[in-house]
Amino acid sequence: MIKFLDLYKINERHRKEIDERIKKVLDSGWYLLGKENDEFCNNFAKFCGAKYAVGVANGLDALKLAIMALGFKNGDEILVPSNTYIASILAISECDCKPVLVEPDINTYNINHALIEAKITDKTKAVLVVHLYGQAVDMTNIKAVAEKYNLKIIEDAAQAHGASHKGIKTGNLGDIAGFSFYPGKNLGCLGDGGAVTTNNEELYNKVKALRNYGSHKKYENLYIGLNSRLDEIQAAVLDVKLKYLNNDNDYRRKIAKYYIENIKNEKIILPNYNDEHVYHIFAVRTEKRDELQNYLKENGIETLIHYPIPPHKQVCYKGILGDSYPISEEIHRTILSMPISPVITMEEAENVVKVLNNY
Ligand SMILES: *Cc1c(COP(=O)(O)O)cnc(C)c1O
Numbered sequence: 001m002i003k004f005l006d007l008y009k010i011n012e013r014h015r016k017e018i019d020e021r022i023k024k025v026l027d028s029g030w031y032l033l034g035k036e037n038d039e040f041c042n043n044f045a046k047f048c049g050a051k052y053a054v055g056v057a058n059g060l061d062a063l064k065l066a067i068m069a070l071g072f073k074n075g076d077e078i079l080v081p082s083n084t085y086i087a088s089i090l091a092i093s094e095c096d097c098k099p100v101l102v103e104p105d106i107n108t109y110n111i112n113h114a115l116i117e118a119k120i121t122d123k124t125k126a127v128l129v130v131h132l133y134g135q136a137v138d139m140t141n142i143k144a145v146a147e148k149y150n151l152k153i154i155e156d157a158a159q160a161h162g163a164s165h166k167g168i169k170t171g172n173l174g175d176i177a178g179f180s181f182y183p184g185k186n187l188g189c190l191g192d193g194g195a196v197t198t199n200n201e202e203l204y205n206k207v208k209a210l211r212n213y214g215s216h217k218k219y220e221n222l223y224i225g226l227n228s229r230l231d232e233i234q235a236a237v238l239d240v241k242l243k244y245l246n247n248d249n250d251y252r253r254k255i256a257k258y259y260i261e262n263i264k265n266e267k268i269i270l271p272n273y274n275d276e277h278v279y280h281i282f283a284v285r286t287e288k289r290d291e292l293q294n295y296l297k298e299n300g301i302e303t304l305i306h307y308p309i310p311p312h313k314q315v316c317y318k319g320i321l322g323d324s325y326p327i328s329e330e331i332h333r334t335i336l337s338m339p340i341s342p343v344i345t346m347e348e349a350e351n352v353v354k355v356l357n358n359y
Pocket residue numbers: 058059060061084085087088130156158159179180181182192193194
């Protein structure tokens with residue numbers, strides 16, 4: 001069986017280093033907001049090319065904290081792609097803001113900049129761009145629209161650690177960004193974790209307080225905040241794994257390139273190759289998606305669907321997000337994710353290609 005993602009194998013590569021760093025935390029007797037968090041956040045900010053990073057509890061909170069720091073609330077409108085993972089949209093709703101969906105470009109799966117302007121009202125405050133599947137959004141036109149209408153740019157970089165656009169890394173492409181370190185992400189910890197990055201000192205300080213009950217100084221509360229901290233054990237694990245992230249992303253690109261050059265089947269639509277993409281997900285499209293998924297399963301290949309139900313069709317959002325997003329629906333109907341990871345072997349990738357070409 002070729003697994004979609006083998007988390008055990010991914011972390012086992014660093015077993016010794018991870019064990020040592022966890023032991024160090026245990027021995028220190030200090031478990032929250034300590035040296036490990038500081039060190040990892042410094043290194044992660046550097047990695048992104050951003051001035052600041054704040055460790056938080058998960059990716060959803062990272063996005064929420066970004067919106068809270070910008071001060072948006074009370075029905076402020078935030079534009080967001082209609083085919084994103086639900087968390088991007090939940091973050092907006094949980095801040096009491098209104099998610100306004102914009103259809104994606106069917107070739108990149110990222111927000112279609114040409115459709116943004118038509119959705120702007122006098123309540124629009126920001127565009128939440130999502131670097132979906134690991135490909136950074138083309139920011140050139142988005143930045144122009146944002147400037148014209150005085151909108152902030154929030155990045156959902158949960159799937160795109162290390163991806164870049166014109167050489168600038170995610171986490172440094174907008175005003176503020178949220179990352180997730182959920183175990184299956186390109187940089188993942190051993191539980192939940194996340195980070196906010198920004199170049200803006202004021203936003204940085206505000207997020208630091210907001211994730212800690214809205215407090216800079218113990219028992220003095222400036223803001224109505226959250227308890228959303230990255231714990232020392234997760235920070236230590238992430239600091240180990242960050243050193244290998246560039247190599248892991250290179251390997252993902254190698255597999256993606258191999259798939260793109262060798263999968264030859266007219267029934268399967270492949271993504272474009274882009275060497276700034278980090279291929280968190282290698283998604284193909286096909287007319288009879290469920291049939292292809294079953295065929296692959298029968299041939300020992302595990303695949304997943306990112307995502308089976310579009311946000312506007314989720315029960316919790318019924319009648320709230322609008323009901324006509326044909327491009328998004330087409331993507332949700334036909335998309336299928338092939339196995340890709342830093343630990344898939346070349347032989348396994350060859351097998352995936354062979355099975356797909358025989359379909
Ligand atoms: C994983 C993910 C999130 C949420 O991150 P969590 O750490 O699971 O809360 C947000 N947005 C996108 C696009 C994601 O893939």
